[in-house]
Amino acid sequence: MKIAQVAPLYESVPPHRYGGTERVVSYLTEELVRQGEDVTLFASGDSKTAGHLIPICPRSLRLGKAADTLAHHILLLEEVFRRADQFDIVHFHIDYLHFPLSRRAAFRQVTTLHGRLDLPDLPPLYYRFTDMPVISISHSQRRPLPQAQWVGTVYHGLPPDSFTFQETQGDYLLFLGRISPEKRVDRAIEIARRSDRKLKIAAKIDRVDRYYFNKHIKHLLNEPFIEFIGEVDHGEKNKLLGGASALLFPIDWPEPFGLVMIEAFACGTPVIGFSCGSVPEIIVDGETGFIVDDIDRAVEAVGKIDQISRARCRSEFEQRFTDRHMAQDYIRIYHHLLSPSSTQVAA
Amino acid sequence: MKIAQVAPLYESVPPHRYGGTERVVSYLTEELVRQGEDVTLFASGDSKTAGHLIPICPRSLRLGKAADTLAHHILLLEEVFRRADQFDIVHFHIDYLHFPLSRRAAFRQVTTLHGRLDLPDLPPLYYRFTDMPVISISHSQRRPLPQAQWVGTVYHGLPPDSFTFQETQGDYLLFLGRISPEKRVDRAIEIARRSDRKLKIAAKIDRVDRYYFNKHIKHLLNEPFIEFIGEVDHGEKNKLLGGASALLFPIDWPEPFGLVMIEAFACGTPVIGFSCGSVPEIIVDGETGFIVDDIDRAVEAVGKIDQISRARCRSEFEQRFTDRHMAQDYIRIYHHLLSPSSTQVAA
Helix, strand or coil: CEEEEECCCCCCCCCCCCCHHHHHHHHHHHHHHHCCCEEEEEECCCCCCCCEEEECCCCCCCCCCCCCHHHHHHHHHHHHHHHHHHCCEEEECCCCCCHHHHHCCCCCEEEECCCCCCCCCHHHHHHHCCCCEEEECCCHHHCCCCCCEEEEECCCCECHHHCCCCCCCCCEEEEEEECCCCCCHHHHHHHHHHHCCEEEEEEECCHHHHHHHHHHHHHHHCCCCEEECCCCCHHHHHHHHHHEEEEEECCCCCCCCCHHHHHHHHCCCCEEEECCCCHHHHCCECCCEEEECCHHHHHHHHHCHHHCCHHHHHHHHHHHCEHHHHHHHHHHHHHHHHCCCCCCCCC | CEEEEECCCCCCCCCCCCCHHHHHHHHHHHHHHHCCCEEEEEECCCCCCCCEEEECCCCCCCCCCCCCHHHHHHHHHHHHHHHHHHCCEEEECCCCCCHHHHHCCCCCEEEECCCCCCCCCHHHHHHHCCCCEEEECCCHHHCCCCCCEEEEECCCCECHHHCCCCCCCCCEEEEEEECCCCCCHHHHHHHHHHHCCEEEEEEECCHHHHHHHHHHHHHHHCCCCEEECCCCCHHHHHHHHHHEEEEEECCCCCCCCCHHHHHHHHHCCCEEEECCCCHHHHCCECCCEEEECCHHHHHHHHHCHHHCCHHHHHHHHHHHCEHHHHHHHHHHHHHHHHCCCCCCCCC
16 A cells, blocks of 8 residues: 655654654554555655655754745645655544645545544534544544544554563653643652652653643752653653553643653553543553542552552553554554445545 | 636624724725626625625634634635535635635635745645646735746735825924834834934834734833824824824735835825835835835935925825726736636636
8 A cells, every 4th residue: 555644743753752643643654564564654854664765854843943834834735735645545643734635635534633632623623624534532532523524443553673661660650751830740749759650751851841840849849759851762661651650640730642652651650540531541540540530539540559460451452552553553444444345545 | 807816714794803804805895896706705794795605604703712713714615615506706815725725616716815925835745736827916826836827916005085195394203003023113213313314103003913012012102292092093193194204114025015105105194115016116206205125215205305395295196006907907817817818727
């Protein structure tokens, strides 16, 4: 099958550090190539792939410090649409930007929506574009937009060797992610304090979250049981995740997927997650961690964490969250969209 | 002629207060209607026009506090393109957003570029879209993009009765606009100090410019010769402009047009402008004000301001910068694009 993958340009594919969407697009692209598909990747020029790369801008927009990021994405659209008849299917990862064009084009296409969808700006748009097939990354992500044409949910997947399984449990809890109001590192601190455990915090602080960090979080970190590490690279992340007795995921927003949960499973580390967004779909309560509603239940869960088998966590990862599963799920959707019975046809 | 005007959605058309592009689109639309054209305006739902309004969102995005402004503009594109065959020409004021769509559509269209064009992100885009006819709002605005398909320059115009001609000169200098690094209110203060004149500053401070204002400007305002007024409405603006002996326009960036200069002329008030961007095209040096290169020359110009005839400023406005002139210029371009000899044809 001739497949085009259309990535955002903010980060390279794969990204140098942070960049969830670009990382998943990279895993998908490389696994599709391994499975014998003919894949073309539209992405920033510093991207790397075993498929064919069509570079849109020399460097990722963040590294290149672009002032007008939309201009590059309009150029991306143009490059995709002038080549679109070369592909059996075009798979977009750039939200709704291409919808008016795709509606008027004669090729098959599908879009994975990677972001949160609960913004009031979106329903009017998706009411107008019910003919655009879209894929969610969790079932819960769909809730605000029932009118969209959902053609599947595909969970993210990682290469099995990208994280190392650790058989024995470490002696600390871990918070790994961004410091931002919706990620609730303050809850993680409270859970660790009341559980009398060590807590390692490996966290990136985005510019927009600096004020929140300084005002609400910084003063909480002066505790002997906390180790604040800052942003980490992949090797450090692998070590930190593998060495933790549990990953704390005390979120307070409709997380569309939550890659770090499956990274933890890949290391054999259970996850204690708050029941928001995708969490109930990713964690099997009592088997690969615990789904909790408040801090009391989270502290209880920490006390029971030895009941969770780390081998079970790893096998959950291997059975549901590898790049192979993800690629197969997407191929199934591509075939469905390409079948003569599919109603998704653009004029 | 059946004409569509496609406005940005950030402000209503006309805007409640600030919003240069939306204000010009309103002047153009209403004057085209007065000249007998059949005009449809695509804009936010709180817009007002004597033509046909197609509302895209209930309120302007700034008033509605939209989080994802692009979603509404994609919906705007869809509404325009599904009706496009009803118009002889579609006139866009939303930059390059529609280029990939317009290239693939069968109707005539043209775009007025309202913003600064000297960003490094733009040349790759305009190299790819040399078939898209574009209109500049000053000749100088074109400089960074010689590759674009320029089909004309049309200066902005105002209704003749929107500002009141004041025959006698007032006793103060005026700075009117945003407080931002490129507008250089600090220069205006220095010019007034060295000229020993009163200075009124009527200025909006955008959120992004708060830091600049607090750090670089605020402490300069504690002078007896300065009156700081803040943001003003149209009536106050008319009074302030008419009562000034001169408008100071000491900019330090490639201003694409500079509406406030022609607003001053409409009141009979001369302009002392720094030689950047559009300034040498708008001011007739020694006739409707002075074009200067530094503060010494600006102070000299203040000393000579009595040599400028206020009636000459008003007649310059009436001869070059009314909404009627603007609309006629645009109609001429529409006809040119619609003529059989025009090469601008989309597939």
